[in-house]
Amino acid sequence: GAVVSQHPSRVICKSGTSVKIECRSLDFQATTMFWYRQFPKQSLMLMATSNEGSKATYEQGVEKDKFLINHASLTLSTLTVTSAHPEDSSFYICSAQKPTGGGEQYFGPGTRLTVT
Amino acid sequence: GEDVEQSLFLSVREGDSSVINCTYTDSSSTYLYWYKQEPGAGLQLLTYIFSNMDMKQDQRLTVLLNKKDKHLSLRIADTQTGDSAIYFCADSSGNTGKLIFGQGTTLQVKP
Numbered sequence: 001g002a003v004v005s006q007h008p009s010r011v012i013c014k015s016g017t018s019v020k021i022e023c024r025s026l027d028f029q030a031t032t033m034f035w036y037r038q039f040p041k042q043s044l045m046l047m048a049t050s051n052e053g054s055k056a057t058y059e060q061g062v063e064k065d066k067f068l069i070n071h072a073s074l075t076l077s078t079l080t081v082t083s084a085h086p087e088d089s090s091f092y093i094c095s096a097q098k099p100t101g102g103g104e105q106y107f108g109p110g111t112r113l114t115v116t
Numbered sequence: 117g118e119d120v121e122q123s124l125f126l127s128v129r130e131g132d133s134s135v136i137n138c139t140y141t142d143s144s145s146t147y148l149y150w151y152k153q154e155p156g157a158g159l160q161l162l163t164y165i166f167s168n169m170d171m172k173q174d175q176r177l178t179v180l181l182n183k184k185d186k187h188l189s190l191r192i193a194d195t196q197t198g199d200s201a202i203y204f205c206a207d208s209s210g211n212t213g214k215l216i217f218g219q220g221t222t223l224q225v226k227p
Contacts, residue, residue: 004158006158032213034213034214034215042219042220043204043217043218043219043220044159044204044217046214046215049212049213049214093158093159095159097213102147102149102164102166103147103208103213104147104149104161104164105149105161105213105215106161107151107158107159107160107161108158109157109158110156110157110158112156
């Protein structure tokens with residue numbers, strides 16, 4: 001398998017502030033990482049594809065100015081939720097795609113964001 | 117667009133086999149995946165199958181793929197209480213690397 005970490009695992013922030021979430025692939029290099037959002041008892045919703053060294057590709061309906069993605073190295077992608085509102089409260093999960101084999105994605109443990 | 121469908125709930129007794137089913141619409145799928153999610157955690161990759169294969173076995177897990185009917189199944193032999201979780205089927209969309217997920221099947225294992 002492969003290991004992907006996320007930090008922080010939980011964060012509580014006040015409305016209007018920004019929060020940064022880090023996603024790291026620990027034992028392989030990932031040119032492509034993905035950011036998902038998951039609502040309670042629902043499936044994962046893809047927010048954006050993060051490509052190392054280039055701009056992220058956002059899914060329809062996802063505000064790129066609100067959810068800033070930076071993929072500065074082959075092992076790190078960050079998601080910054082800017083000017084957070086209570087409706088941004090959710091479980092955010094990242095994945096890193098292994099460049100070999102079946103192109104499978106390995107997921108981080110997720111970050112629970114609560115905006116008060 | 118592409119769609120992946122799963123039944124929402126399955127209950128089995130410990131020691132029995134579990135079969136989780138999935139259907140998909142994308143005829144150009146190259147790989148199909150099964151992930152497991154425990155409460156409050158991320159997704160764990162269980163196994164995946166290349167689209168030109170019919171079956172893949174990995175210890176207690178058997179994946180069957182019927183490409184003609186676009187049907188995928190995951191069989192867990194000798195199901196244990198530790199197998200209780202949500203299982204997601206996912207289809208790789210073209211060559212973008214994106215995954216299309218099903219809604220997830222909650223597997224409940226009764227002792």
